[in-house]
Amino acid sequence: MRRIRVIKDKTARYFMLGIAIFTILLLLVIGLSLFLKAFPIMREKSLWSLLTSSDWKPFKGNFGFLPFIISTIYVSLIAIIIALPFSILTSVYLNSYASKNVRRLFEPVIDLLSGIPPIIYGVWGTLAIVPLIANKIAPKFVEYSSGYTVLAGGVVLAVMIIPLLISIMVEVFRSIPVEMTDASMAMGATKWQTVKKVILRKSFPGIIAATVLALSRAFGETMAVLMVCGNIAQIPHSVFDAGYPLPALIANNYGEMMSMPNYESALMFSAFLLFIIVVLFNGLSRFTLIQIEKRYRFS
Amino acid sequence: MIGAALVILGVLLYIVGTIFIKGLPSLTLDMITKLPGGGFYLGKEGGILNAIVGSLYIIVGALVISIIISVPLVMYINFYLPLNSLFSNIIRFSLDILFGVPSIVYGAFGFALMIYLGIRASLFGGIIAVGMLIMPIMMRSLDEVARLLSRDLPDALLSLGATKYEMVKVILRQLMPGLITAVLLAVGRGIGDAATVLFTAGYTDNIPNALNQPVATLPLSIFFQLGSPVEEVQNRAYASAIILTIMILILSFSARYFSSKFSKHKI
Numbered sequence: 001m002r003r004i005r006v007i008k009d010k011t012a013r014y015f016m017l018g019i020a021i022f023t024i025l026l027l028l029v030i031g032l033s034l035f036l037k038a039f040p041i042m043r044e045k046s047l048w049s050l051l052t053s054s055d056w057k058p059f060k061g062n063f064g065f066l067p068f069i070i071s072t073i074y075v076s077l078i079a080i081i082i083a084l085p086f087s088i089l090t091s092v093y094l095n096s097y098a099s100k101n102v103r104r105l106f107e108p109v110i111d112l113l114s115g116i117p118p119i120i121y122g123v124w125g126t127l128a129i130v131p132l133i134a135n136k137i138a139p140k141f142v143e144y145s146s147g148y149t150v151l152a153g154g155v156v157l158a159v160m161i162i163p164l165l166i167s168i169m170v171e172v173f174r175s176i177p178v179e180m181t182d183a184s185m186a187m188g189a190t191k192w193q194t195v196k197k198v199i200l201r202k203s204f205p206g207i208i209a210a211t212v213l214a215l216s217r218a219f220g221e222t223m224a225v226l227m228v229c230g231n232i233a234q235i236p237h238s239v240f241d242a243g244y245p246l247p248a249l250i251a252n253n254y255g256e257m258m259s260m261p262n263y264e265s266a267l268m269f270s271a272f273l274l275f276i277i278v279v280l281f282n283g284l285s286r287f288t289l290i291q292i293e294k295r296y297r298f299s
Numbered sequence: 300m301i302g303a304a305l306v307i308l309g310v311l312l313y314i315v316g317t318i319f320i321k322g323l324p325s326l327t328l329d330m331i332t333k334l335p336g337g338g339f340y341l342g343k344e345g346g347i348l349n350a351i352v353g354s355l356y357i358i359v360g361a362l363v364i365s366i367i368i369s370v371p372l373v374m375y376i377n378f379y380l381p382l383n384s385l386f387s388n389i390i391r392f393s394l395d396i397l398f399g400v401p402s403i404v405y406g407a408f409g410f411a412l413m414i415y416l417g418i419r420a421s422l423f424g425g426i427i428a429v430g431m432l433i434m435p436i437m438m439r440s441l442d443e444v445a446r447l448l449s450r451d452l453p454d455a456l457l458s459l460g461a462t463k464y465e466m467v468k469v470i471l472r473q474l475m476p477g478l479i480t481a482v483l484l485a486v487g488r489g490i491g492d493a494a495t496v497l498f499t500a501g502y503t504d505n506i507p508n509a510l511n512q513p514v515a516t517l518p519l520s521i522f523f524q525l526g527s528p529v530e531e532v533q534n535r536a537y538a539s540a541i542i543l544t545i546m547i548l549i550l551s552f553s554a555r556y557f558s559s560k561f562s563k564h565k566i
Contacts, residue, residue: 117491220401
């Protein structure tokens with residue numbers, strides 16, 4: 001009887017260990033298989049020419065990823081620039097000013113914003129943001145814009161990353177010891193001074209980490225951006241030009257790529273690129289956030 | 300600051316409002332009870348039952364996979380390994396990174412995997428890809444609950460002579476509300492994601508009856524209908540978007556409800 005129990009326990013333990021190793025390996029397997037798939041194109045063209053050429057003609061075998069890389073960066077930066085002030089202000093408000101009831105009211109709002117699927121954001125973007133840019137905003141700056149622009153992608157993405165930013169920042173703010181803010185208030189500082197001189201300064205690394213994390217989320221976002229960005233393979237010269245971010249490139253061309261040599265490999269290359277960047281960004285910012293959490297836990 | 304908070308609240312209402320106002324006129328009972336008819340993509344009769352059922356099939360399959368992986372994993376790093384051991388931190392860290400991997404990369408990887416195994420776009424492929432996508436989500440939210448569990452319970456169980464496996468069975472019962480919340484969160488994320496199923500699940504007007512058949516999904520159905528030049532079809536895309544939004548609203552609120560309700564009765 002006793003032996004069966006112990007055998008069960010041992011079996012469960014090894015099963016769990018197996019799963020644990022599997023999840024760690026999964027990351028490596030994803031990276032490796034994307035790399036292997038991307039290898040043919042990397043052998044044929046130099047990495048440098050793939051990254052810096054802007055000549056995208058798959059039919060002739062020219063694969064320059066520059067327009068897509070620039071578009072991705074453009075869209076993500078616009079998103080961060082729009083999202084960051086709103087997120088910081090809202091997190092500060094929720095952390096230091098808002099009453100308990102307001103905070104409780106806001107939790108589901110953040111939950112819902114992060115729960116809404118990308119495709120719904122895309123539909124909203126085409127219905128609300130694209131016409132707004134085409135009819136109201138763009139005519140003030142340029143002669144004509146279809147509305148399907150880098151700016152539209154940036155705005156939609158901004159809304160999508162705000163919940164992520166807020167939920168991390170609130171955590172970061174919460175990790176600041178109460179004694180510190182209390183000390184500042186006791187010295188006669190106003191709430192705003194405390195926020196500015198103590199909370200924001202102390203949580204600066206956390207805010208940076210959250211921003212990097214949100215940036216990497218923005219890099220990889222596909223459907224919503226695909227639906228509002230216009231998808232023209234060119235380097236966007238202003239925010240009112242159409243762009244073509246990397247994820248959209250992968251999603252748009254998957255069906256037809258099988259017929260052409262190297263096309264599949266080129267698309268896998270962009271997936272690999274995306275993977276590497278996101279893993280790097282994520283790793284760095286998660287590491288910072290874990291350090292912050294640790295400092296808080298042991299102090 | 301209140302202004303910034305109000306803007307965020309306003310945007311949420313704006314999104315939901317826009318979808319509802321545009322889609323409500325075309326939302327009929329036929330939409331959710333009928334398969335696409337002959338001229339569906341020209342604006343004739345039919346519904347998107349294929350996509351609704353397809354999405355449910357995929358999410359149920361993906362859930363089974365991700366529960367089988369994430370529940371033992373969380374138990375292992377929290378109750379088998381010593382507290383804050385290096386190995387458990389490595390696992391947490393790699394799952395944090397998996398959590399950040401974009402869904403399109405999972406889609407591309409799933410596709411590469413399927414070519415390697417020689418399967419075509421199918422229900423099976425979709426389940427694998429979505430399973431990979433939601434596994435880190437489930438694991439993280441379950442892990443958060445497991446970390447907060449009082450250490451007295453495991454200690455008491457062990458001192459009564461239980462093996463760790465028996466201990467985990469009891470603890471799992473304690474974590475049930477957390478598990479339900481994690482499942483609902485994961486379902487919400489998995490059901491709305493289009494990029495993962497784009498290459499792995501394919502699209503069809505029928506409900507699949509085997510694992511190797513292609514399957515339609517709700518987000519893709521919205522996407523394809525939206526791409527149609529026919530106005531009725533586009534309006535139907537908005538109506539489909541309402542259906543998806545309502546599903547997400549229900550999932551999100553019930554996740555919140557479960558986590559608040561059950562946490563009251565825990566020891």
